[in-house]
Amino acid sequence: MTVSFPYSKNVNFPERYISPEKLFSYLQENYSDQIKEIGKSSLGKPIYMLTLGNGKTRVAGWSQMHGNESTATLAMLDLLQIFEKHPELKEKLFSLIQLDFIFMLNPDGSETWSRRNAYDIDLNRDFIRNSSTEMRILKSVVLNGNYNYLLNLHDQRTIFTTDGSHPATLSFLASSENVERDVTENRKKSMAVISAIYMQMKHILPNRIAKYTDEFYPTSSGDNFMKSGIPSILFEGGFYENDLDRNKTREFYTHALYYALKAMSVLKGDTLSYETYFDIPQNRESHFDLIYRNVKLNTEFECIMDIAVQYREILDENSKLTYQPYVIEVGDLNHKKGWKEIDCTDKKFVSVKKFPKLDSLVDFVIE
Numbered sequence: 001m002t003v004s005f006p007y008s009k010n011v012n013f014p015e016r017y018i019s020p021e022k023l024f025s026y027l028q029e030n031y032s033d034q035i036k037e038i039g040k041s042s043l044g045k046p047i048y049m050l051t052l053g054n055g056k057t058r059v060a061g062w063s064q065m066h067g068n069e070s071t072a073t074l075a076m077l078d079l080l081q082i083f084e085k086h087p088e089l090k091e092k093l094f095s096l097i098q099l100d101f102i103f104m105l106n107p108d109g110s111e112t113w114s115r116r117n118a119y120d121i122d123l124n125r126d127f128i129r130n131s132s133t134e135m136r137i138l139k140s141v142v143l144n145g146n147y148n149y150l151l152n153l154h155d156q157r158t159i160f161t162t163d164g165s166h167p168a169t170l171s172f173l174a175s176s177e178n179v180e181r182d183v184t185e186n187r188k189k190s191m192a193v194i195s196a197i198y199m200q201m202k203h204i205l206p207n208r209i210a211k212y213t214d215e216f217y218p219t220s221s222g223d224n225f226m227k228s229g230i231p232s233i234l235f236e237g238g239f240y241e242n243d244l245d246r247n248k249t250r251e252f253y254t255h256a257l258y259y260a261l262k263a264m265s266v267l268k269g270d271t272l273s274y275e276t277y278f279d280i281p282q283n284r285e286s287h288f289d290l291i292y293r294n295v296k297l298n299t300e301f302e303c304i305m306d307i308a309v310q311y312r313e314i315l316d317e318n319s320k321l322t323y324q325p326y327v328i329e330v331g332d333l334n335h336k337k338g339w340k341e342i343d344c345t346d347k348k349f350v351s352v353k354k355f356p357k358l359d360s361l362v363d364f365v366i367e
C-alpha cells in the first residue's frame with residue numbers, strides 16, 4: 001500500500017511572490033554547505049544551485065527561468081521542509097540520486113514578476129543565440145554535468161484544460177527533439193518518468209493532469225537539451241478552481257516533483273511503461289478567467305456580445321501580487337467557457353465608454 005505524501009507548506013514562503021533577497025538569505029541560512037553560486041544575473045544578482053544527495057543518477061532542475069512562474073521554486077522549498085520533517089523520505093532517495101537544483105535562474109525577472117530577464121530576453125527562446133548571461137550559465141552547468149535527467153520547471157496560463165471543463169493543474173511534456181516529433185529513446189526515458197508521476201497522481205488530482213503540446217520549438221531549452229542527448233521533462237503548473245494564487249497547484253506540484261525524483265531513482269534511464277504517456281490527455285485551450293454573457297451595449301442599434309476577461313498579475317508598490325481584470329476578447333464566445341460566468345441578460349452595461357475596449361482594464365459595471 002502506498003502511504004500518502006505528507007504535504008505541508010514551507011511556512012517561510014506563504015505567498016506566490018518570492019523576493020530574490022528573501023530566497024537568497026533563506027538558502028544561505030539553512031543550506032550554506034549545500035549551495036553554490038553558479039553565476040550572476042544580468043543585473044548582478046547571484047544564481048544559486050543546491051545539491052542534494054550523492055547517488056549515481058544525476059538530475060539537474062531549474063526554476064523561474066521565467067520570473068513570473070514561481071510555483072516550482074515554492075514546491076522545491078516545500079519539499080526541502082518536508083524532507084526536514086520526514087528524513088525517511090529523503091534518505092533512500094538521495095542515496096540513489098544526486099539533484100542539482102538551480103533556484104530562480106532569472107532573479108531579475110523574478111524580482112519584478114516578469115517573464116523575461118532584465119534585457120527583455122525570453123530565456124526559453126535563447127538556447128541557440130545565447131544572448132543572455134542566464135542561459136549561458138544554465139548551459140554551462142547542464143552540458144558539463146553528465147546528467148541523466150533534466151527538470152525544466154514552469155507555470156502555464158489559466159486558459160488550459162484537460163477536457164474542456166477541468167483545469168490543467170499540471171501539464172507535462174517529454175520535449176520533442178525534432179520537427180517530426182519522433183519518439184526517440186530519450187523521449188521514451190522522459191515519458192517513462194511522466195507516466196510514473198501520472199500513475200501516482202491521477203487519483204489525487206483526477207482529470208487535472210495533461211500533456212503540453214509536443215510541437216518542436218527550435219530555440220527553447222527543453223527541446224535543445226533533449227536534442228543534446230539528455231532526457232528532459234517539462235513541468236507546467238496551471239490553474240485549479242478558485243485558486244488564482246495557486247496554493248493547490250503548489251501542493252500538487254510538490255507531489256509531482258517528489259514522484260519525479262522517485263521515478264528517476266528507480267527507472268535509472270529505463271523506458272518501462274512509457275506508453276502510458278499517450279493516455280494522458282492533451283492540453284486544450286478552452287477557458288477564460290471570466291466571461292460576461294449576453295451584454296447589451298447602450299447603442300442605438302442592437303448590439304449584444306460576450307466579454308471575456310483575463311486577470312493580469314501585477315506587482316503593486318508593496319510587492320504584493322494583484323490580479324487586474326483585462327478585456328481580452330469580445331463577440332460570440334459560445335465556443336469558449338469561463339472559470340466564472342455572469343449572465344447579463346436584461347441587465348445594464350454602465351461605462352463611460354461606448355463599448356469594452358480590447359486590452360484595457362475592466363472599467364464597466366453590469367447592473
Ligand SMILES: [Zn+2]
Nearest residue numbers: 066069154155
Ligand atoms: Zn515558463
